[in-house]
Amino acid sequence: MSKRDYYEILEVSKSASAEEIKKAYRKMALKHHPDKNPGDKAAEEKFKEAAEAYEVLSDPNKKARYDQYGHAGVGGAAGGGFGGGFGGGGMNMEDIFSQFGDIFGGGGFGGFGQQQRGPRRMKGSDLRIRVKLNLEEMMSGTTKKVKVKRFKQAQGVTFKTCPTCGGSGYQTRVTNTFLGQMQQTVACGSCQGIGKIADHVPPGANNQGLTKIEETIDIKIPAGVREGIQLQVSGKGNDAPFDGIPGDLLVIIDEEVHNELKRDGNNLHYDLYVSIPEAILGASKEIPTVTGKVRVKVEKGTQSGKVLRLKGQGLPSLNSYGNGDLFIHINVWTPDKLSKEQEAYFEKMKDDESFSPHPSKNDKSFFDRVKEMFN
Incomplete structure (x- = not known):
């Protein structure tokens, strides 16, 4: 099932400012808050959906990738182990309250019910790696x-209930003011709101019960990725202490330079050099594509600068909108060294009418070709 557009979920335009996005999320979260809609599963899903949209659109880097690549750019459509933050990463209601509770002010989430939600769960830090791909891998x-x-988390680590807060993760403070007593609920200072502290830590682990390991991870790369795009493998970052939520592994794509093909978005470009006789008489030339060699026909009288187009021989779109094209730029190569016989032949042909330039309306100028390429 395809995901809804994040801007549509928050009912904002793509040009909305960060403050407008924040206000729109607050409005949606208040509307569908579980305290206001007890037992309403549909409202709970909309509440999570709004949080997922805000998690992406409130982050300038994620927002930029989403604007360019859609859900696939933030991991929401990659499948096979990729997650899009809340939607694919499995974050629950506690995570949303913990991460975005500041939007609604302290002392509760949105002002509904004000009930204590229990200890928070920590999230481990994300890791970033770069993966280099060639055009063939990007194609398929x-x-x-x-x-x-x-x-x-180390094997054998154990935790115990925080004695300060009794495992709730919160402490209640009562302050006397001229208006009377005011009660405030704050995160426990001993366990930082987690409700647990380390009890037994195995040798080699840190004081939070974590140990560093080297792990081999399979990363599924979808067809159509390109330089700079970031994919997300949920749960393969650093573990969080005290049975928290693991961080994510962020995979940044680097593109290997192809020896012959140049990439421009989903399109590919290739410079084909032909000799003067081949340009005059025509020829069949072999050129490279991502999937192998193909032959193209150079027509008689082909001019330097002519562009041939092989439709669908470019790279696929990440959003499955089809393939780009392969553009073949023909360059007529002029030798800089000739034998005396060759020089004599061309000296004789120099004033021949057949060799005099007679461009027709169909012969585009350099500027026309550049304009056509950008359009």
């Missing part, structure tokens, strides 16, 4: 095995 998609050093 691939699976890469990478070694990642990450913090993982």
